[in-house]
Amino acid sequence: MKKGLKWVWLVVVLIALVGLFLLPGGAKETVNVAGEFDLTPILKLPSIGPVDLSINKAVIYLWIATAVIVIMAIVIARNLKPVPGRFQAAVEGLYSLARDGIARSVMKSGVDTWFPYIGAVFFFVLINNLIGLIPLPLGEHHQLSFYTATANLYVTITLALFTFVFTHYAGINKYGVRKYVGSWMPSGAPPVLKQFIFVIHAVSEFFRLVSLSVRLFANMVAGHAILAVFFAMALIFQSYLIAAALQGASVLIYLFEIFVAVIQAFIFAILSAVYIGGALDSEH
């Protein structure tokens, strides 16, 4: 019985594969994968100097993510009980992941001061990344498509600038300008070497900003580009057989992208915590 069933399945799959192979493909189409990341204004708004406040799909994704965060936060605030239910236990688990897993695990001091920022950046990036994996009808011709606000370099640079500014604000606030900048140089070194190391440190501080923003941006772009390429390849190969195989593969990539979305939010937040914690404990 069981063995017979297995054979039936095999035959069905074989017939399906042959059928898919024999089916004629659709007309040849070209897909502009990079076009998925172009931002065309949906609602024109006046621009102030170089700042064009037009609503494009990145802005819509940002607002959706913010709306999700606001609704979730208010729902959570309304339903907090001393004895947690299932939902609240999950929320508290996420909260302690952000607080103990991210902020407390890498910061020696200042957890209470800086956790609100680190936790908020974690959840903001996380929600943005995850919203980006939901297909929304915001494509070129209002077709369903993937996009995420964090797949835009200027969104991630703005977030990284927050971390950059807060890092140096934290250091200066704690030690004063002179002492904080002085801590970038080794104390017992000859002056030339001191200046050299100071320059290197300044450059590395700048590159932290770049790497923090580029990491998130490139991960999101790469993930969405691979998904788009897999969908596009189905059109390019003009074969239902290959299309079926590619859709199976794209499901796996989609699952991997969920993992990447969480990990990138985690890394963004934990590196922010590392930088701020480093500035707070920068006394040599």
Next chain:
Amino acid sequence: MLNTEWGLMVWTLITFSIAVYVLVRFAFRPIQRLLDARRQTVQESIDVAEETRAEAHRLLDEYKATLAKVRSEAEEILERSRTTGEHAKAEIMAEAKAQSARVLAEAHEQIERDTRAAVRELKGQIAELTALATEKVAAGSLTAADQQRLIDEALAELNVDQLGMEN
């Protein structure tokens, strides 16, 4: 893809600021407060439990000590009462023995006295009766000396002394 998007940066700034404000105001602070309150409650209940346990231990020790004391006291009392009882028993026995001996002795004495009195009376009556009988049997033939001799003989035959001693 890499054109500078100042507008998007401004939008990011705005949305992120809103997100930070809302998250801190409506999520982080209440959750932290709740967690702190829960930690405090748990700490308090642990403290209370610890206290209760210590109290229970103390009470248990106290009860054990009291119990041990009471037991030893009871033992002592029992011991004391036993010795007292034994003493009393011995005393009572001794007294009873003495009393019984005394009573016996008194009884003996009484009996002897009574016996003696009875014998004496009997002797007198016998003598009188013998004299009377003898007088009747041999009126006037006997001298006073003979009369006395007959009485003595009769008395010896009766052996009243022995009769009295048999009781």
Next chain:
Amino acid sequence: MNPHAYAELGAGLAMGLGAIGPGIGLGILIGKALESIARQPEVAGDIRTNMFIGIGVTEAVALYAFVVALILVFVAK
């Protein structure tokens, strides 16, 4: 060959070559992290956190190559 073909060739080479180093690095990094976790399971949490930081930093190198490739394809036309 038109000039843009060189840019696309360069982009492919940049991505491919740029992925070699981080690939090896990530392999070593995660392998060592797993070794450490196997040796000391009681500090697995700390090791995992630091492993993710390391992954983030190492992976950034490949992503620089990716960004360079993007610039070559879309900007340096």
